[in-house]
Amino acid sequence: MADNAQGPDRPVERVMPDHAIARGDIGAAARLMSDLDDEVPAARAQLRQLFPLTGRAHVIGVTGAPGSGKSTLVDQLVGAFRQRGDTVGVVAIDPSSPFGGGAILGDRLRMQRHSVDEGVFVRSLASRGYLGGLSRSTGDIIDVMDVMGKTVIIVETVGVGQDEIDIMRFADTVLVVQVPGLGDDVQAIKAGLLEIASIFVVNKSDLDGADQVVRDLESMLSTKTLRPGIATPGIVKVQATRGRGIAELVEAVDRHRSDSHGSDGMQTRHRRLEHRFYECLREALFAEACRRFKGSAAAERILAELRDRRIDPSSAATAAIEQIVGWAS
Ligand SMILES: Nc1nc2c(ncn2[C@@H]2O[C@H](COP(=O)(O)OP(=O)(O)OP(=O)(O)O)[C@@H](O)[C@H]2O)c(=O)[nH]1
Ligand SMILES: [Mg+2]
CATH class of the missing domain: 3.40.50.300 (P-loop containing nucleotide triphosphate hydrolases)
Incomplete structure (x- = not known):
């Protein structure tokens, strides 16, 4: 010990x-x-x-x-x-x-x-x-x-x-x-x-x-x-x-x-911790994004376009992200 x-x-x-x-x-x-x-x-x-x-x-x-x-x-x-x-x-x-x-x-x-x-x-x-x-x-x-x-x-x-x-x-x-x-x-x-x-x-x-x-x-x-x-x-x-x-x-x-x-093991331990961090980040970001998006006017519009098949799910997600955090990708 x-x-x-x-x-x-x-x-x-x-x-x-x-x-x-x-x-x-x-x-x-x-x-x-x-x-x-x-x-x-x-x-x-x-x-x-x-x-x-x-x-x-x-x-x-x-x-x-x-x-x-x-x-x-x-x-x-x-x-x-x-x-x-x-x-x-x-x-x-x-x-x-x-x-x-x-x-x-x-x-x-x-x-x-x-x-x-x-x-x-x-x-x-x-x-x-x-x-x-x-x-x-x-x-x-x-x-x-x-x-x-x-x-x-x-x-x-x-x-x-x-x-x-x-x-x-x-x-x-x-x-x-x-x-x-x-x-x-x-x-x-x-x-x-x-x-x-x-x-x-x-x-x-x-x-x-x-x-x-x-x-x-x-x-x-x-x-x-x-x-x-x-x-x-x-x-x-x-x-x-x-x-x-x-x-x-x-x-x-x-x-x-x-x-x-040794240093490799140290790196592995650090990588593992970072992996845990990113898992948490992904969960938290997704929850926060849904909270902001659901029920908003933008959500109504984007989901309606999706249902009419005017945009595909991936483009709808990009549009949603733009609305939520103002990112363009
Ligand atoms: N012949 C022989 N049998 C073994 C040996 N080690 C374990 N066993 C037998 O294999 C059977 C399964 O052993 P467990 O230790 O329960 O195996 P396990 O992998 O934990 O099984 P699960 O948790 O159910 O997946 C038991 O009947 C053990 O006695 C061994 O070295 N030789
Ligand atoms: Mg067992």
Whole structure:
């Protein structure tokens, strides 16, 4: 934790709010998370105040196909990080279970060996119904855990869809879990996953075909041209059920972590923050534009022209913008 406190994201002159959550009040942290979920306005204001306390934790994203062993792996990682003195937050995102049953219950059971450990805080999030708000709630929870002083935060999410890729934008290190026996295709090679993977974890190495998965990944990585400045992802073979390969994986995470504290990593962190800013800006601008436009005389006129097909939607939008902010484009 000591080295985190001096991390590159923390200029010394930053004013640090004193807050119960930062002093270790777990109940206050849990309450803030629920209030953020329920969109209690005071909760957002509180998080705003706490923002200077964020940016210290190392955030690890874990993604991969359903059943690839992500939760088993996370459980092992929690054990390994705790053993060497890290404090750990876990965010488990479950896309399928409608009532917080199913997989989440499974995760809870698996995590039970850590449940009496004050150094571990687990929060499950059912993604059903969030419709795109998922990455914001995940970001909120990560921020609160960061304020709690967790030195490592692990986010588990199923490898499907855009949401998952967005969520991975919060992670400093992204583990993409692969397993043998899911067909010929290397499962990761959905567009985007290669771009976000820091380390490929080949799990279930006790099953036939694990070495083939490693070879497939190696050959894929050797032919793929990565964006400049992006390191080639490492590959680590593990058997999560028995903890085999976990020490090597932790080493690989550490290596990636120290690399990512260099100037490239700093840039990535800054880019991520800017990305969050632009997301907020887009939402706020759109809401403000609609507020000004709807019901105005200009809106009546522009929408009537659109309905008569005298102008197309894109020109109507440009005309609306001119009205709203006086821009011409
Ligand atoms: N043979 C073998 N089975 C494993 C290994 N790791 C996990 N499993 C099993 O794979 C199954 C799924 O494990 P989970 O950890 O729940 O997988 P998950 O990716 O979290 O699953 P979802 O969250 O539902 O997507 C369980 O039955 C595990 O015991 C492994 O290394 N070898
Ligand atoms: Mg799971």
